[in-house]
Amino acid sequence: MIRIGTRESQLAVWQASQVKNLLSEQGVEAELVYIKSEGDVDLKTPLYEMGVQGIFTRSLDIALLNNKIDMAVHSMKDVPTQLPEGIAQAAVLKRASWKDLLIYKGEHFTFDSELAAASCIIATSSIRRKAQWLNRYPHHTIENLRGNVNTRLRKLEESNWNGAIFAAAGLERIGLRPHNSMELDWMLPAPAQGAITVACRSNHEKLLEICNRFNDTDTALCTKIERDFLRALLGGCSTPISALATISNNRVVFNGNILSVDGKHKVELHKSLAVTEAIEAGKSFASELLANGGQEIADGIQKNNGR
Structure with missing residues (x-):
């Protein structure tokens, strides 16, 4: 057994x-x-x-x-x-959805323009989600939200927050994705999310x-690239680093970024290469990101973390 x-x-x-x-x-x-x-x-x-x-x-x-x-x-x-x-x-x-979701109160915030115009309180414990959200909506307030999926849904319902961010895969796997949710297609996920x-x-x-x-060999390859990218940069939940690798027509399409904790600064990377050349690509992607402005952000994060 x-x-x-x-x-x-x-x-x-x-x-x-x-x-x-x-x-x-x-x-x-x-x-x-x-x-x-x-x-x-x-x-x-x-x-x-x-x-x-x-x-x-x-x-x-x-x-x-x-x-x-x-x-x-x-x-x-x-x-x-x-x-x-x-x-x-x-x-x-095999990977499920890699996307993040915004679960919002009531029937509001179904359009990006509404979020941009409003002064919202959004909850998440993820520094990656926080940084990307503030980069897009710098006038919003972020509150901490911890606990398992069920606990976080309950806390959102009992709070005065306008919404909270969740991983789509987690909610969908246990049948808890509510109707008042929207996929954040613009938000890059944590490496290996889903x-x-x-x-x-x-x-x-x-x-x-x-x-x-x-x-699942495709998922194993994509998540290896993403995690190698993360490891070569800084490495964990305390760093606003995002990465997504997908496979299409025998090519790996990669998107990655690093942000300052306050979301004011962001450096992005977009790459495409053959699957046969991709096994060690995460490390080279990280080096390229650092060389093109990411190093300054990484140094700032390390300084703030007392390293």
Whole structure:
């Protein structure tokens, strides 16, 4: 019996259950093991003040290395770009929507012009979303919003905020996307947003081989490029870095950016190259972005973070 480690939130359990079903299709029996993460315990501190990367994965990593579970299932955007020694990426599932959503109060803000004209209070705990939002709507106010999907929806309903930003994939997976929502097509996602990844101990060769059977190679390549881009720049929830790689006609189309925390400064990159040339592209994309104005923003972020 394979033990699948998961956080206790509705979304995390849904994701782990998908992996359980995929294992069942391979004739492998599995059970879910629930583990509480630091990110689930502290629901007040903004994510970018909590030691950043690994806040939702550390407890599962420890359980994996201590042989309390055999695999862990994560939202891939939560996983540090450098895995702990002894842990390997076993599979990446086919990506769902990479987009962010604005859930707004009532029936308002269905058009960009309304948002631009209004003085709004928008909630998010993501420094990436905050920076991109303020870059587009500098006159708006951003409030912190923490908790799992259900908790954040409740807090939005009980607040005086005009809206809050969520990942589309998370809401859609558990059937909670409300009608009063709009896709933010202009907002670039966090690297690997919308993807689910499976981690195993690196010496568990049989399980790694089984998981590889349901690995989606296109999603694995795109998320590798995005995460390499993130790692080569700065690296975590405390940096307003966005990246999206997609594949069309055997070519990788890449869009990435870095913003100052206040959203006043932004440097973007748009690239296209053949799939066969793309495996190490994330690092070169990051170098190009830094050379074309991104370094100044990165230095400012590092200074503000006390590095």
